[in-house]
Amino acid sequence: MGEFDLIARYFTRPARQAALGVGDDCALLQPAPGTQLAISCDMLVQGRHFFADTDPRQLGHKSLAVNLSDLAACGAKPLAFTLALALPEVNASWLAAFAQGLFALADAHDCELIGGDTTAGPLNICITVFGEVPVVNGHSQALLRSDARAGDDLYVSGTLGDARLALEAQQGQLTVPEAVLSAARQRLQSPTPRVALGLALRGIASAAIDVSDGLIGDLGHILERSGVGATLLVDQAVACIACHAHADQIADASGGRLSQEHWRSLALCGGDDYELLFCAAPGQREAVAAAAQASQTPVRRIGRINAGAGLRLLDAQGNTLPKHYASFDHFA
Secondary structure, rough: OOOHHHHHHHHOOOOOOOOOOEEEEOOOOOOOOOOOEEEEEEEEEEEEEOOOOOOOHHHHHHHHHHHHHHHHHHHEEEEEEEEEEOOOOOOOHHHHHHHHHHHHHHHHHHOOEEEEEEEOOOOEEEEEEEEEEEEEEEEEEOOOOOOOOOOOOEEEEOOHHHHHHHHHHEEEEEOOOOHHHHHHHHHOOOOOOHHHHHHHHHOOEEEEEOOOOOHHHHHHHOOOOHHHEEEEEEEEEEHOHHHHHHHHHHHHHHHHOOOOOHHHHHHOOOOOOEEEEEEOOOOHHHHHHHHHOOOOEEEEEEEEEEOOOOOEEOOOOOEOOOOOOOOOOOOO
């Protein structure tokens, strides 16, 4: 099967929202009047971001999910995406399953594939996603990392650390009961982009970011861009780990209890969560709760923004913890 036959068979669909989709040198997008384009790009490399035996349907889902998560953090409505795909070989069953997972998520968010590229090489998936955000009275409604204010509450959506727990189990670092591991593995392989919550938070949240490399590192990006500090309630973050409810089962399976320090590390440093970390003024607490309910997404308050620079970590008793946590860095 040649390159263009591959594209036609697995990745060509009629254009719906785009003015021109797959088949020409460029795709054409026409944003709605009074909106801006939001654009983000993510790459997934075999051996770095996923294992060689990862289910292709789940990989198709995750490849788009990590990009939709960026749109969610910006408060952008998904519009379209491109796909650049390097393949070591043409495997029809793998491609069919990958495309199925990709398009199932794309259709759920009305986000269409409009172009891209294919080549031979080590398995590498690169998606560029396009969304739109309204402009009201000349002001963009996009959620940014740079607008956190002293006194803001700090929130996170969904669950933290479960993807990292699944990764550690898969790498043989600990043993997790299969029923518990199945749920954690789902968080690792098929994350849920919080698009509905991101849209609901427009006009409510002051700043936002998606948690991809670890809570503490991604929070650092907000603090740096906004020129503020924060107090983080570490054990509130640990409470966001869904698998923490099964701590005793995990301890029994692993032959010993996971230390409190280990659980804190999962919550603060684990990547692949793709949850939203956001700030909002205390006066917006009811609005945040309403946005969470409307989007059917749980959120938890885990700290506050401070005027002075720096990050302070507190345990459940209000004691200061040492700052020795670090998030994932591809080049560290």
